[in-house]
Amino acid sequence: MNTRLYNARILTMADGFEPIWGEIWIQDDKIIYVGEEKPSDLHWDVERNVCGNLILPGFKNAHTHSAMTFLRSYADDLPLQDWLNKQVFPMEAKLTEEDIYHLSKLAYLEYLTSGITANFDMYLTPDSIVQSSIDTGFRTVLTGAVNDFSQSAALVGEWYQKYNGYHPLISFELGFHAEYTTSRNILDDLAALAHLYQAPVYTHNSETAGEVASCMEKHGMTPTQYLDSLHLFDFGGGGYHCVHFTPEDIAIFKKRSMSVITNPASNLKLASGIAPIQDILQAGVNLAIGTDGPASNNCLDMFREMFLTTALAKVHENDASAVDANAVLYAATVGGAKAMRLTDCETLTAGSQADLIVIDLNQPNMQPVNNISKNLVYSGSKQNVQLTMIAGKILYENGTFDVGTDVQEIYHTCSEITQKLKTK
C-alpha cells in the first residue's frame, strides 16, 4: 500500500526545528521518501493534500497505565493514601483480563486524538494489553510491573522473550513497579535478567519525597543509588517521575545512559512536586514525557504535558528562559522514542516507521505562525490534531477513528465495566 502526503510543512525532527516544504511517501508501514515535491511512478492508494499544514513524528507517551481509564473522575481531590487505598486498589482488585482489554482501547482512542503514536505501558496483564493494542493498530511498548503483590520476575522474563519479535507493533522491556513495593529478592532476579538479556530496566523512581526519605532510611541511599548498587541499571533503563531527584541521581542516569520520563500533570495533581528538568537536561540526560495513567492525570494529552514540562521548569528555576520549546518538542518525540527503544520511530526519514501526525495550523490558536515549535508547545491542543498515522495506517482523521471496532461500542463497554467495578 502506497500513501502520499503532499503540500506540507514537514518537521522531520532529524535536522533542527525549521520545517521543510514538501511531501512524504509511505510504502506499507515505512517512510520511503521525505523531501521536496517531485514526480513518482508509484500508484498512490491514499493521497492527502495537507494544505500547508504541519507533519511531524507522532508523540511518544513514555509512561502510562492505559487501562486505568475506568478511574477517570472517580478518584480525584483526595489525599494520596486515601486515593490509593480506598479508590484505586479496591477497584483494581476486581479487574479481569477482558476488562483490561477494553479499558486499554479507550486510552488508545484518546492517545490518537492527542497525536500520540506509541505508549510505554505498565499494567497488570500484558497478554490482554498486547491483544488490545494489536487489534486497535496501536503501538505499545510494555514494561514489567512486578512487585511484592503482583507478577513475578520469572513472568517478566517470559514476557520479555515472548513479546519481543511477537508483532511489529509490540515490544517489551524489563521493569518493576518501584523500590518501595519490591523486595530485594525480586530486584536481584531482575538484575540477573538485565544481565542475561543485556537489557535496560525501567521503574517508578523518586516520585514522592516520602519514597526517597524511606529509601534513605532503609538503605542510606536514594532509590537511584540503591537500585544502581544492585546492578539493575548496568545496561541502562529509565525512571518514571524522577521528581525528588538529586545531582547524584542525575549523574548515575547520565553515566548509565538512562532516560528520565517526566509526568508533570500527575505530579501536580497528586501534589508530588516539580521535577528538576533543567538540571536533567543540562546534564545531558535523555528526557521523555508521559501522561501517567488516567487515574492520576486524568487527561491523556501530550499537549498538556508539553506545556507543563516547560512552564513548571520556568517557575521552578525562577527563570522564564528555562527549558525552551525546542527541548520539550524533542523530548515528546525523539526523546520518547529513545527511552522506549523505538529506534525506527524517532524521526521522519526514509526507512523509518510511518508514525506521524498532521497538525492543523489553520485554527486560531496556531495563528500567526511565528514559530512552529513554540506554537506546538505553548499553544497546541488536541483540537489541532487532524490526522494520526501508525505504521503507515491512518487510525484517526478529522475526528473519525479507524480502529477495527466502532468507538460507540468501546465507550459503551467501558461504561458497563466501570459500573460493574463500582457496584460489584
Add this chain to the structure above:
Amino acid sequence: MNTRLYNARILTMADGFEPIWGEIWIQDDKIIYVGEEKPSDLHWDVERNVCGNLILPGFKNAHTHSAMTFLRSYADDLPLQDWLNKQVFPMEAKLTEEDIYHLSKLAYLEYLTSGITANFDMYLTPDSIVQSSIDTGFRTVLTGAVNDFSQSAALVGEWYQKYNGYHPLISFELGFHAEYTTSRNILDDLAALAHLYQAPVYTHNSETAGEVASCMEKHGMTPTQYLDSLHLFDFGGGGYHCVHFTPEDIAIFKKRSMSVITNPASNLKLASGIAPIQDILQAGVNLAIGTDGPASNNCLDMFREMFLTTALAKVHENDASAVDANAVLYAATVGGAKAMRLTDCETLTAGSQADLIVIDLNQPNMQPVNNISKNLVYSGSKQNVQLTMIAGKILYENGTFDVGTDVQEIYHTCSEITQKLKTK
C-alpha cells in the same frame, strides 16, 4: 428568534454540580425556559438535538489582553525584562487602532473554540476593541489600562460613561495598569471616579515578588494595602494575578467584596509564581480565572487554566485534596461573571442571557462519565466544545464559525499585520 436545545444534560450552575436532563428555550438573546422536556406552542427557528451531551454556562475569561495575538510564539523563553523591553514594548509601539481591531478578532475566534463567551479585556484602544467585539458578536467587558505612558484618568472616565449602555455586548469598568506603572495623581483621579460612579476598580496586583517588594519599599505597604489606602477599592473591584498575596491582602479583598482573577498559565510561563488559591477561597473571596494575553500564555484556553488552577493549588499546598473541581468550575463560570459584573450571565436560568456552550461527552477523554465537573476540569479540552452561543446566537458549531467575517481572511490579515510589525 426562537431556539430550542433538547435531549441535553444541563448544568445550570444555579443549583449544585449535578446536571439535570431536559431542554433550554431561548428567545432572541435570553433564556426563557430551562427544565424537563415539555410541549410548546412556540415556532422554533433553530432546533438542536444535543444527543445527551452537556450544556453549561459559557466560560468567562476574566483577564486578558486580546489583541496581543501578534506576539504569539514571538516572545517566549526569554527572561521577563528582555521579554517586555526588547519584544513586547517595541512591537506594541507600532500598533494602529485598526491593527488592534483585527488582532482582537483572532482572539475572539480562539475564545469561541474554548467555550469562552465573554472576556475582560485590558488593552490600548477601547474604541476599536468595542467595534471588533460587536462586529464579531462577542461579549466584552473592557477595563481602563491607564498608566504613566498611555491613556489618562479623564479618558477612562469618558469611556466608562460612553460604553456602559452603548451596546448589549459591551460594558466598561474603571481600571489602571498597575501600582508600579501609575503615579499617585492618576490613582487619586481614579479614586475620585470610583466615588463619583460608586464603581469598582480593577488592576494588575502582586503579579511578581519584585513588584510587591518595591511597593513595600516605597510605601511600607503591599500594593493591595497601598491602593486600598487611597480609597480606590471603596466600591470593590478586583486584582489580576494576585500571586504574591498576603493574608492581609486577602482580608482587604474580602472586606471590599473584591475578586481575585487568577492567571495560572501566564504566572508559570513568566516564572512569576503560584497564587495561594486555597487561602483565597477559604477566606470567601470571589475567584475568577483568566488566560492573560497571548504574549504570555500563549494559548487562550480555559481548560488549561482550569486544570492549572486546581493542580497548582494541590502542589502549592502539598495536598492532593486542595481546591476541588467544583470550586474551579464555579470560578470559571459564575465567579468570572461576578468579577466582571455580568450579573445576567452567571447561570442558565430563565431571564438570563443565553451565553452557553455544548460539551461533547462522546469523545474518549470524557468517557466514562463518572463525574461531570471532574471530567470538565481534569480531562476537558477545546476539542470537546461542540457549540458556543453568545446572546442567543450560535457563533461556533462543530468547528465552524459564524462571526460576520471569513476566518481565513482574519488569519490572513493578522499574519500581514504581524509581518508588518516585525519588519517596520
